[in-house]
Amino acid sequence: MANKPNSKQRTIAKEATLTGVGLHTGEKVTMKFLPAPENHGYAFKRVDLEGEPIIEADANFVENTQRGTNLEKKGVKIQTPEHVLAALVGLEIDNVLIELNSPELPIMDGSSKFFVEALENAGVVEQEKEREEYIVKDVISYKDEASGSEITIIPSDDYQITTMVDFGTKVLGTQNATLLKLSDFKEEISNARTFSFLHELEMLLEHGLIKGGDLNNAIVYVDKEISDETMKKLEKAFGKEKLSVKPNGILDNLTLHQPNEAARHKLLDVIGDLALTGIRIRGKVIANKPGHFVNTQFAKKLAKIIKLEKRNSVPKYDLSLPPLMDIHQIMDMLPHRPPFLLIDRVLELSDNHVVGMKNVTMNEPFFVGHFPGAPVMPGVLQVEAMAQTGGILVLSTVPDPENYLTFFMKIDKVKFKQKVLPGDTLIFHCSLITPIRRGICHMQAYAYANDKLVCEAEMMAQIAKKQ
Template sequence: MTRSQTTLAADAELSGVAFFTGGDVRVRFRPAPADSGVVFVRTDLPGQPSVPATIEHALELHRRTGVRRGAAEVQLTEHVLAALAGLRIDNCRVEIDGPELPGLDGSALGFVQVLQAAGVRELAAPRAVLRVLQPITVTAGEAALTASPPGGDGKTQLEYRLDCGPDHPVPSQLFRAEIAPAFFAREIAPARTFIAAAEIPALRAAGYGERVDAADLLVFEPDGTVRGNAPRFENEPARHKLLDMIGDLALLGCELHAAVASRKGGHALNRDLCRTLRTAAARGDTSIMEGIGVSTDPPAA
């Protein structure tokens, strides 16, 4: 069963600091027509070039996801895309005056709050759906990400198993969820980015995070305590990894009906699964999945 597409009922706006590039950035979310999807617009560049938030335009970046088409490049897309997908906002023009979205407090909560305040409006068009019929797995070393057929109710179920290794200060943990807007806003959106204190010097040396401090994310000391902050959930790191997964899978550009389970996965593996699913859809391989209203055009070069 498909649902109607949606967009925002009004504009929404917020400002913040880019975690990686360090600039001040303003973001404006605007309503968009049916079938336009999520499109990022660089208002700071001549001609205001745009890039669709789809896997065909995804960049291979370390510790984050981004998209680029021509001069239009936007990084750290996962938290905004998770907020939109988690609230079931399908069509949105996202205007940004810099190359990277703001990191806020390391979660998607700030984006969710302004989007909820703007409201959601239904559109007179059905939402495209990809429904997985057979398990599909992508791997990288010890990490694995599998999309399997959904349960009998057809709802999307997500699972993340976090295992950073025996010497990492973040303990192994698990988070499972069925995604619905109210649950997403309450239980997933507030989960913040995390890092081991030992990883910070290398990031600083690379020029990243110069305006980020312990209040903007969870910094785990070698003994497992959190520096200058308090966790919002016992398994907050696993919840944040699932948040990232929602944002990255939104690059499919349609709703995914599947049970998706990740073990030790990250942005690169999430993008690999998106590409695998889009390739299967382009082949029209109905033994693996069925698409309702999904384009079967091959991925763009």
């Protein structure tokens, strides 16, 4: 995990609206891109449902990948978000809320082109916070044995993608596409349209599954003999008086933008699906026969690895430097006193995080009764120490902290990973999950010792004036 030098998060300057139809539902849909705060990421808001629920663009919400990537959270669905997500990643926009009045995003022309235009017209603005980036250090792969599809990511100085497709048909054989840097996305990839084969289309038409499709939003590769009866069905479905097959094997009314447009569109899909990891990636993706299933399975695997690495990445602090706050300054702020004051120093303090420290010695009063023959720091006291560290953060928001007390409201997702023993130096890192409101602080806390995560918890506390 790292922040790229001079790489700030970005959102859009104003809202942008697009209308279209869903490819599979045929329903009219209005979609709005809205500016979003730092660390928001991408999320979708269903304004047509009661309570206007929000579903984040998260690989863990992938419900199925039939004819596109489909998300579901608590019964709320979002269909085919991949082309919109690809546009956001391709333009290096980090934080956007997408409002929809339908479960399915508009297909437009089957590419990301119209989304790119709308976002560019809205304008892109830089935010204060640094952009977080996952730097790939090892080779990570996922293979779907059933289809032979495989995605691998390897270390690289930039986010790069290569897709290799092979459909085993004469009309569309082996194709490759490569994106060497995201700044080329708009020019080289964004207008690559979705495609299907005639045999797939016939089945979809029979089952009424392609209501929003017309020949302007899908390239149709004719991979078999086409009967007059099928041609008539297609003409009726697409509302065309006359259709024919071009010499290059696609239905007419569409001209390919590039000979390898299919491979470029698959690359576009990979970018959109991997956006579900929720973080910028620095590495080279090599995708062999990619599809939404393998893409999203790989995104889930990658997200899991990133979460694990993030949790286990121990921050480094130079303990020989003078602390930001020593024990006397801590006691000026916190009401706790020995033997129940469980932090010795504060090393860092900002608007949204705090880092504290405790030297665990054999002289701690709790070791007298807590396994005196094999002293171990009680887990509940580790949580208390993290809470006291968090108390510094919330009390720093008031001008007279000495007149306040801090009370626990909630503790959640507590995990103890390692024993804490006499001689250990504990480092506590607490950061806000949501902004402090009305003296209520909701934070994620981690405790580290010996270069390992020893404890973690989500905590909520409230400060109240002394009576």
